[in-house]
Amino acid sequence: xxxxxxxxxxxxxxxxxxxxxxxxxxxxxxxxxxxxxxxxxxxxxxxxxxxxxxxxxxxxxxxxxxxxxxxxxxxxxxxxxxxxxxxxxxxxxxxxxxxxxxxxxxxxxxxxxxxxxxxxxxxxxxxxxxxxxxxxxxxxxxxxxxxxxxxxxxxxxxxxxxxxxxxxxxxxxxxxxxxxxxxxxxxxxxxxxxxxxxxxxxxxxxxxxxxxxxxxxxxxxxxxxxxxxxxxxxxxxxxxxxxxxxxxxxxxxxxxxxxxxx
Ligand SMILES: [Zn+2]
Numbered sequence: 001x002x003x004x005x006x007x008x009x010x011x012x013x014x015x016x017x018x019x020x021x022x023x024x025x026x027x028x029x030x031x032x033x034x035x036x037x038x039x040x041x042x043x044x045x046x047x048x049x050x051x052x053x054x055x056x057x058x059x060x061x062x063x064x065x066x067x068x069x070x071x072x073x074x075x076x077x078x079x080x081x082x083x084x085x086x087x088x089x090x091x092x093x094x095x096x097x098x099x100x101x102x103x104x105x106x107x108x109x110x111x112x113x114x115x116x117x118x119x120x121x122x123x124x125x126x127x128x129x130x131x132x133x134x135x136x137x138x139x140x141x142x143x144x145x146x147x148x149x150x151x152x153x154x155x156x157x158x159x160x161x162x163x164x165x166x167x168x169x170x171x172x173x174x175x176x177x178x179x180x181x182x183x184x185x186x187x188x189x190x191x192x193x194x195x196x197x198x199x200x201x202x203x204x205x206x207x208x209x210x211x212x213x214x215x216x217x218x219x220x221x222x223x224x225x226x227x228x229x230x231x232x233x234x235x236x237x238x239x240x241x242x243x244x245x246x247x248x249x250x251x252x253x254x255x256x257x258x259x260x261x262x
Contacts, residue, residue, distance in 0.1 A: 005039070005119070005123070006037050006039050006040065006084075006119050006120060006123045006124070007037055007039075007123050008037075008038075011037075012079065012127070013078065013079055013080060013123060013124045013127045013128055014076065014077070014078060014079060014127055014128050014131045015076075015077055015079050016074065016075070016076050016131075016135070017065070017068060017074075017075040017077075018068045018069070018072075018073065018074055018075050019074060021068070021072045021073050021074045022072055023071050023072035023073045024073075024144070024145050024146055024147050024252065024257045025067075025071050025073035025074075025146075025147050025148075025149050025248075025252070026073060026074050026076065026132075026135060026136065026139070026146055026147070026148050026149070027064050027067055027068050027071070027073045027074065027075045027076070027149050027150075027151060028064075028075075028076050028077065028132065028148065028149070028150045028151070028209060028213075029057070029060050029061050029064040029075070029076070029077035029078070029150070029151050029152075030077070030078050030082070030086070030087040030088040030128070030150065030152070030209060031056050031057035031060060031078070031082045031086075031087075031088070031152060031153075032056065032057070032060060032061040032064070032077040032078055032079070033056055033061070033077070033078065033079050033080055033081060034050060034051055034055035034056035034081045035079060035080050035081055036050065036055075036080065036081050036083065036084060037080060037084065040084065040108060041108065042108070043083055043084075043106055043107065043108030043109060044105075044106065044107025044108045045083075045104070045106060045107075045108070049104050050081075050083075052104075053153075053154070053155040053228060054083065054101035054102055054104050054106075055081045055082065055083050056081055056082060057151075057152045057153040057154070057228065058153055058228045058231065058232075059153050059226070059228050059230075059231025059232065059237060060151050060152050060153045060226070060228075060231070061077060062231065062234070062237045063151055063153070063226060063231055063237055063240060063241055063244075064077065064151040066237060066238060066241030066242075066245070067149065067151065067241055067244065067245050067248070070241065070242065070245040070249075071245055071248065071249060073149075074135060076131065076132055076135060078124070078128055080124060083097075083098065083101070083106055083109065084097075084120060084124055085097055085120045085121065085124035085125050086098070087124065087125055087128045087129075087209070088150070088206060088208050088209050089205065089208055090208055090212070091121045091125060093205060093208075095205060096121075096125070097109050097112070097117060097120060102155075102158065102159060103159070129212070132209075132213055133213065136148075136213060136217055136219065140217075145256070145257025146219050146257055147177060147219065147220045147221070147222075147252055147255070147257050148209075148210065148213060148214040148219050148220070148221040148222075149177075149221070149222055149223075149224060149248065150209050150210065150221075150222075150223045150224065151224050151226075152223065152224065152225045152226070153225065153226050153227065153228040153231055154168070154199055154200075154225050154226070154227055154228060155227075155228060156227050156228065156229045158199070163199050163227060164193060165193055165194075165195045165198040165199055165227065166192040166193040166194065166226070166227045166230060167192045167193070167194045167195075167224065167225070167226050167227070167240070167244070168194075168195055168196075168197065168198045168199055168200070168223075168224070168225035168226075169181050169182055169185075169194060169195070169196055169197075169222060169223075169224065170196075170197050170198075170200065170201060170202075170206065170207065170210075170222065170223035170224070170225060171196075171197065171202075171207070171210065171221070171222055171223070172202045172207040172210050172211050172215060172221075173202075173211075173215060174210075174214065174215050174220065174221060176220045176255055177220040177221060177222040177251065177252070177255055178196065178222045180251035180252070180254050180255050181222060181247050181248055181251040182194070182196055183251070183254075184246075184247045184250045184251045185247055188243075188246070188247060191243055192230075192240070192243065198225075199225065200225065206223065207223065209223075210222070210223055219257075220255050220256075220257065222248075224244060224248075226240055226244075
């Protein structure tokens, strides 16, 4: 028999900050937290695995907050670990609830009863998806143009291999906002190694939020991936944040904010 409830009564899977922001950006952080609901115990992981990059994107929420503040943007994020449910994956994806992540087994996610899988979808993914849809629909109803920016971090070493890219500008079939940001980067000081669709791209299944909420609604969209060793100290977070907010802000002035399906 599966668990009937994952979260405590009244507890929300999602959080919104800077709700009254006037800017055109909506900033989303799907991997903001490594929190596991107590009802799931430790998923069979030790403390170091539970706080490692497999559980969340270290530094991403702080960077997203910096961007939310500097771009006067709404910030929307998931309050629980992606090991509970990865909100950047649709329910049908095997990677939505991983039994193994990089080199770590996740015992609590292996051989899960279907009822438990459905509970995670119902209590984590659907509220996240619907909450973001509501924000976008409400902006559309107010006639406000919107651009969608999702913020992530990635580990410097993956499967033992060091990654040279420092900031990835990722997109799916709508390249408009990513192209504009990369064009601004060409003219900016090359403080960071910035690349298109690195260290991941659409083929890795990482553009779900962009497709579901950006492309489907005709909203310009981009996913920002920052190497997490650049987001450890507060002043490093601010340095990356100020660099990115300048690029994104300038790029956005060359792109028409979307609000409707064309
Ligand atoms: Zn991420």
